[in-house]
Amino acid sequence: MRALAHPQFIKKIVEEEFADAHSEILKTNNLPAVCGRVCTQEEQCYKTCVYCKKGKPIAIGRLERFVADWAREHDVHEKLPKVERKGKLVAVVGSGPAGLTCAADLAKMGYDVTIFEALQKPGGVLTYGIPEFRLPKAIVGYETSEILKLGVKMVTDFVVGLTKNVDELAREFDAIFLANGAGAPHFMRIPGENLNDVYSANEFLTRSNLMKAYRFPEFDTPIKVGGKVAVIGAGNVAMDAARTALRLGAKEVHIVYRRSRKEAPARVEELVHAEEEGIRFNFLTLPVRILGDEKGNVTGMECVKMRLGEPDESGRRKPSPIEGTNFVIPVDLIIDAIGTGANPIVARSASGVRTNKWGYFIVDEKTCATSRDGIFAGGDIVRGTATVISAIGDGKAAAKSIDGYLSSGGSLKKA
Numbered sequence: 001m002r003a004l005a006h007p008q009f010i011k012k013i014v015e016e017e018f019a020d021a022h023s024e025i026l027k028t029n030n031l032p033a034v035c036g037r038v039c040t041q042e043e044q045c046y047k048t049c050v051y052c053k054k055g056k057p058i059a060i061g062r063l064e065r066f067v068a069d070w071a072r073e074h075d076v077h078e079k080l081p082k083v084e085r086k087g088k089l090v091a092v093v094g095s096g097p098a099g100l101t102c103a104a105d106l107a108k109m110g111y112d113v114t115i116f117e118a119l120q121k122p123g124g125v126l127t128y129g130i131p132e133f134r135l136p137k138a139i140v141g142y143e144t145s146e147i148l149k150l151g152v153k154m155v156t157d158f159v160v161g162l163t164k165n166v167d168e169l170a171r172e173f174d175a176i177f178l179a180n181g182a183g184a185p186h187f188m189r190i191p192g193e194n195l196n197d198v199y200s201a202n203e204f205l206t207r208s209n210l211m212k213a214y215r216f217p218e219f220d221t222p223i224k225v226g227g228k229v230a231v232i233g234a235g236n237v238a239m240d241a242a243r244t245a246l247r248l249g250a251k252e253v254h255i256v257y258r259r260s261r262k263e264a265p266a267r268v269e270e271l272v273h274a275e276e277e278g279i280r281f282n283f284l285t286l287p288v289r290i291l292g293d294e295k296g297n298v299t300g301m302e303c304v305k306m307r308l309g310e311p312d313e314s315g316r317r318k319p320s321p322i323e324g325t326n327f328v329i330p331v332d333l334i335i336d337a338i339g340t341g342a343n344p345i346v347a348r349s350a351s352g353v354r355t356n357k358w359g360y361f362i363v364d365e366k367t368c369a370t371s372r373d374g375i376f377a378g379g380d381i382v383r384g385t386a387t388v389i390s391a392i393g394d395g396k397a398a399a400k401s402i403d404g405y406l407s408s409g410g411s412l413k414k415a
Contacts, residue, residue, distance in 0.1 A: 008024050009021055009024040009025055009063075009067075010058065010063065012024060013063055013066075013067065018067055018070045018071070018074075018076075019071065019074075019076050021067045022067050022068065022070070022071040022076055022078075023078070023079070025064060025067060025068070026078050028396075029064075029101075029389075029392060030100065030101055030104045030105075030143065030146070030147055030392075031097055031100065031101070031126075031143050031388070031392065032064050032065070032067065032068035032143075033065060033068035033069060033072065033139045033142070033143055034097070034126055034135065034139060034140060034143060034388065035061070035064060035388055035389060035392070036061050036062070036063075036064035036065025036066075036068055036069075037061075037065055037134065037135050037139070038126075038130060038134065038135055038388055039061060039387060039388055039389050040267055040387060041059075041060055041061035045057070045058075045060045045061065068143075072142055077146065077149070078146065080108060080150070083108065083109065083110040084110055085110050085112070086109070086110040086111050086112075086406065087112075088111050088112065088174045088175070088406045088411070089111075089112050089113075089114070089172070089173045089174050090103075090106050090111050090112070090113045090114070090173060090174060090175045090176070090177065090402060090406075091113075091114055091116060091169045091172070091173040091175075091176045091177070092113060092114070092115045092116070092176075092177045092179060093115075093116050093160045093166070093169075093176065093177065093178045093179060093180050093346060094115075094116075094117065094118075094124055094178070094179040094180040094181055094379070094381075095115045095117040095122035095123060095124055095144070095154065096123065096124025096125055096126065096179060096181050096379060096380075096391060097124065097126065097379065097388045097391040097392050097395065098177075098179035098378045098379030098380075098391035098392065098394045098395040098398075099115055099124070099177065099179035099379070099395065100115070100122070100123075100143075100144060100147050100395070101391070101392045101394075101395025101396055101399070102177045102179065102378070102394075102395035102396070102398045102399045102402075103115050103147060103150075103152045103177075103395075104147045104150055104152065105395070105396055105399035105400070106399045106402060106403070107147075107150035107151050107152050108150060109399070109403050111402075111403075111406070112151070112153075113151075113152045113153065114152075114153040114154075114155060114173075115152060115153065115154050115155065116155050116158045116160050116163075116169075117154065117155065117156045117157075117158060118157070118158065118159045118160070118180075119156065119157070119210060120156050120157055120210070121156065121210060122144050122154055122156065123137075123140045123141075123144055124181055125181060125183070125380075126140045126388070127140055127209065127210055128202075128205065128206040128209050128210040129202070129205050129206070129209070129237065129240070130205075130209070130240060131205065131208070131209060131240050131243065131244050131247075132209065133243070133247070134240065137209070159345070160180065160345075160346050160349065161345035161346045161348060161349040162345065165349030165350070166178070166346065166349045166350035166351075166353070166375070167349060167350065167351055170374070170375070170412040170413075170415070171412075171413060172413070173412060173413070174374070174406055174410075174411040174412055174413055175374050175375070175376070175402045175405060175406055175410070175411070175412060176374065176375045176376070176412065177368075177375075177376045177377065177378065177395075177398050177399075177402065178346060178350070178353075178361060178370070178375065178376070178377040178378075178381060179377070179378055179379045179381065179391070179394075179395065179398075180343070180346045180381050181343075181379060181380045181381055182340050182341055182342050182343070182360070182380040182381055182384055182385055183202055183340055183343055184340055184341045184342060184343040184344075185200030185201065185202045185203070185336065185339075185340050185341075186336070186338050186339045186340060186341060187200065187336050187338075188232060188287060188336060188338065190287060190288055190289055190290065191289045191290065192289055192290030192291060192292055192298075193290055193336075195290055195292040195296055195297065195298050196292075196295075196296050196297045196298065197224060197226060197297055197298045197332060197333045197334065198290065198298060198333075198334045198335075198336070199333070199334070199335045199336070200335070200336050200337075201231070201233070201237050201238065201240075201241045201335050201336060201337035202340060204223070204241055204244070204245075204335050205237070205240060205241060205244065207221055207223045208223060208244050208248065214247075214248055223248065224333065225245050225248040225249050225250050225333060226250060226298075226331065226332030226333035227250065227251045227252065227332060228250070228251065228252045228253075228254075228329075228330060228331040228332055228333070229242070229245045229250045229252070229253045229254070229331060229332075229333045229334070229335065230253075230254045230256050230287075230301050230329055230331040230333075230334050230335070231245070231253065231254065231255050231256065231334075231335045231337050232256050232257075232287055232334065232335065232336050232337060232338055233255075233256075233257060233336070233337035233338045233339070234255055234257035234259070234261075234264035234265060234266055234271075234281075234283075235264075235265040235266050235337065235339070236265070236266045236267060236270055237337045238255060238257075238266065238335075238337035239255075239266050239270040239271065239273070239274045239279075241335045241337050242255055242274055242279045242335075243273070243274055243277055243279065245333070245335070246277055246278065246279065250333075252280065253278075253279050253280065254279075254280045254281075254282055254329060254331065255274065255279055255280070255281045255282065256282045256285050256286075256287055256301070256303065256329070257281070257282070257283055257284075257285065258284065258285065258286040258306050258319045259283070259284065259306070259308065259316065259317070259319050260283050260284055260308060261281070261283055263308075263316050263317065264283075282303070282329070284305055284306040284307065284308070284319070285303045285304070285305060285306065286303060286304050286305075286306050286319070286321060287301050287302070287303050288302050288303060288304050288326070289301070289302040290302075290334060291328065297332070298331065298332050298333060298334055299330070299331075299332065300328045300329060300330045300331055301328065301329050301331055301334060302326060302327070302328050303326070303327060303328070303329060304321045304322065304325055304326050304327075305321070305322045305325035305327075306319040306320065306321055306322065307319065307320060307322055339385055340380075340385055341358060341359065341384070342355070342358060342359035342360050342381060342384075343359075344359050346381070347359060347361065350372070350375065351372075352371060352372035352375075353370045353371055353372045353375055353377075354370065354371040358384070360381060360382055360383070360384060361377035361381055361382050363376070363377050363378070363382050366397065367397065367398075367401040368382070368394055368397050368398040368401055369401055369405075373405075373410060373412075373415065374405060374410055374411065374412040374415060375412070376398045376401055376402055377398075378391065378394025378395060378397065378398045379391035379394050379395070382394065
């Protein structure tokens with residue numbers, strides 16, 4: 001889903017009509033400054049650009065970022081026609097890109113939308129998961145505030161499933177969109193993982209980004225960064241964690257990944273940036289045990305070298321250990337960045353809403369409708385960890401479906 005490459009968007013830039021270019025972008029994306037910074041344009045845009053046949057593809061992400069930044073710097077805001085209020089209430093669970101997009105589109109249609117966010121600031125993974133040096137919090141705050149200006153209400157520190165459950169919200173709202181993300185961290189489940197100074201990337205980045213641990217003791221959220229750090233995994237989150245550790249004072253940071261550089265899921269530019277900053281890469285390396293001292297503190301990580309065999313079901317070459325190649329990397333802090341899964345807290349409180357074996361909501365791919373009328377879902381809590389633009393696409397599809405549901409007389413409060 002990348003409708004931003006519409007010729008009108010680029011044409012307006014060529015004509016230096018930047019305000020009009022901004023209006024064109026907002027027809028399909030309410031978070032252009034975010035997407036221009038963190039989306040994987042090389043996979044989602046460049047590969048399908050016709051200019052690839054003639055040379056270099058159009059740098060759509062750079063153009064998107066430029067226009068969004070220009071509009072912010074020149075105080076240009078979206079011009080909206082007056083719409084008749086529908087008198088219908090919609091709850092959105094989660095304020096990540098899917099939730100924000102759905103809320104914005106519904107508000108433009110005339111619905112009264114309330115977003116419920118578990119943390120103290122909106123933005124979801126945009127706020128707690130992506131470091132300041134890659135996505136400034138001021139950018140997320142600005143684009144979120146623009147959505148709130150549409151009349152969207154934001155309720156923070158509200159954990160759906162604890163503060164109130166989905167069934168309770170269903171008695172107060174006419175429709176619900178579940179966009180609570182997939183923030184439960186995965187771990188290696190190897191010996192020693194319960195030692196001190198073993199973080200999940202989620203905790204490490206949340207402490208640094210959202211809780212301002214990098215400004216301790218001004219903010220009383222401590223974060224320990226050892227002299228030597230190992231980050232397990234090679235996705236974008238792993239790069240973020242490694243580069244953050246370096247900025248927080250680590251003298252040496254290793255990326256440890258069981259496949260080769262070619263299979264690393266991180267963006268190429270993220271790998272390059274990490275290398276340029278001095279991150280050390282241990283490819284074809286699998287951690288098998290974490291070592292500690294008598295006080296329970298990490299002292300090292302035992303690993304084994306790997307070789308790549310035939311492709312597995314995903315098409316990637318399957319790694320296997322090479323016997324007799326075990327070695328130890330001396331480290332005093334370890335960050336697991338091997339992915340996240342569904343937190344069951346919301347699903348447990350939503351009777352009649354089906355999930356799959358991994359805990360993700362089962363939805364109709366086109367409409368984002370769940371198994372319960374009036375409740376829709378999208379983003380990572382449906383797809384698993386995916387891209388920002390995929391979440392935005394789900395938010396737009398859900399908003400359209402919710403409008404159809406409510407316009408035809410549907411309402412959770414009537415059920």
